[in-house]
Amino acid sequence: MNARSPSETSTTPSPASPASPRERIEQRVRELGPWFHNLDLQGVRTAPDHFLHDYPAVKWRSFADALPADLQGASVLDIGCNAGFYSLEMKRRGAGRVLGIDSDEHFLRQARFVAEVNGMAGEIELRKLSVYEVGSLRERFDVVLFLGVFYHLRYPLLALDLIHEHVAGDLLVFQTMQRGSSDVEPLEENYDFWEKEIFDAPGYPRMHFVERRYSGDETNWWIPNRACSEAMLRSAGFDIQSHPEEEVYICRRREPGRREEGLPWSRR
Numbered sequence: 397m398n399a400r401s402p403s404e405t406s407t408t409p410s411p412a413s414p415a416s417p418r419e420r421i422e423q424r425v426r427e428l429g430p431w432f433h434n435l436d437l438q439g440v441r442t443a444p445d446h447f448l449h450d451y452p453a454v455k456w457r458s459f460a461d462a463l464p465a466d467l468q469g470a471s472v473l474d475i476g477c478n479a480g481f482y483s484l485e486m487k488r489r490g491a492g493r494v495l496g497i498d499s500d501e502h503f504l505r506q507a508r509f510v511a512e513v514n515g516m517a518g519e520i521e522l523r524k525l526s527v528y529e530v531g532s533l534r535e536r537f538d539v540v541l542f543l544g545v546f547y548h549l550r551y552p553l554l555a556l557d558l559i560h561e562h563v564a565g566d567l568l569v570f571q572t573m574q575r576g577s578s579d580v581e582p583l584e585e586n587y588d589f590w591e592k593e594i595f596d597a598p599g600y601p602r603m604h605f606v607e608r609r610y611s612g613d614e615t616n617w618w619i620p621n622r623a624c625s626e627a628m629l630r631s632a633g634f635d636i637q638s639h640p641e642e643e644v645y646i647c648r649r650r651e652p653g654r655r656e657e658g659l660p661w662s663r664r
């Protein structure tokens with residue numbers, strides 16, 4: 397995701413602002429663009445020409461039923477919250493504390509405006525923070541959303557490890573773009589050094605490295621196949637509970653086991 401443009405930080409209309417509430421929203425939407433989240437702000441669309449159309453509403457509809465309908469009192473961390481679509485949905489399900497973090501102030505400005513237009517300004521906390529900095533939060537959350545961020549990272553497994561170590565309390569909702577085979581090769585515990593063919597199996601866990609750009613976006617770095625998403629989630633300490641949609645996994649945090657305790661970096 398590489399949308400960039402300087403824009404005003406204030407959501408208060410200037411004296412020259414248009415008179416009607418709708419016109420004011422249209423003007424702020426223009427000032428705060430470009431948008432990735434195509435939201436409906438009182439009839440004003442933030443990204444009407446989105447290449448994925450009604451996104452992320454269309455994605456959310458495909459896995460919304462896999463999450464508890466009632467999140468009464470649950471704490472939620474929305475990593476890479478962008479303009480805050482999912483943070484709002486969590487609030488609508490009754491979540492208590494909702495914290496949205498994003499490494500890009502451009503999207504946080506949008507999220508503040510979206511919360512304000514939806515009358516939730518005081519209810520969703522928004523903070524500029526990278527996934528690599530979640531340790532500084534010193535808090536675990538009942539639900540962690542990690543949607544659409546994984547493939548934008550140069551160090552994706554580190555991010556999963558940090559989420560597990562510092563902020564995941566119970567549920568992790570994970571979504572990633574995936575490319576390559578959707579087969580999952582059943583793997584043995586260990587292979588002989590001379591076993592080479594297994595690496596050519598389409599369903600072997602595989603990450604595709606993007607050196608230049610993919611989909612015109614230089615922030616796409618690593619795109620897993622299905623087997624790789626699942627293996628990395630397990631390896632980072634998450635048990636996959638359900639896979640309601642091709643790209644989405646609902647996981648439960650597992651306490652570190654023998655393998656994780658034994659990783660060389662975690663022994664230091």
Ligand SMILES: C[S@@+](CC[C@H](N)C(=O)[O-])C[C@H]1O[C@@H](n2cnc3c(N)ncnc32)[C@H](O)[C@@H]1O
Nearest residue numbers: 452476478498499500503526527543544545548
């Ligand atoms: C494709 S958008 C996904 C937005 C939203 N989570 C969704 O699924 O619709 C990726 C978001 O991740 C943010 N992001 C990228 N790298 C990040 C990082 N290291 N830490 C936190 N957020 C990051 C981007 O700024 C962007 O808002």
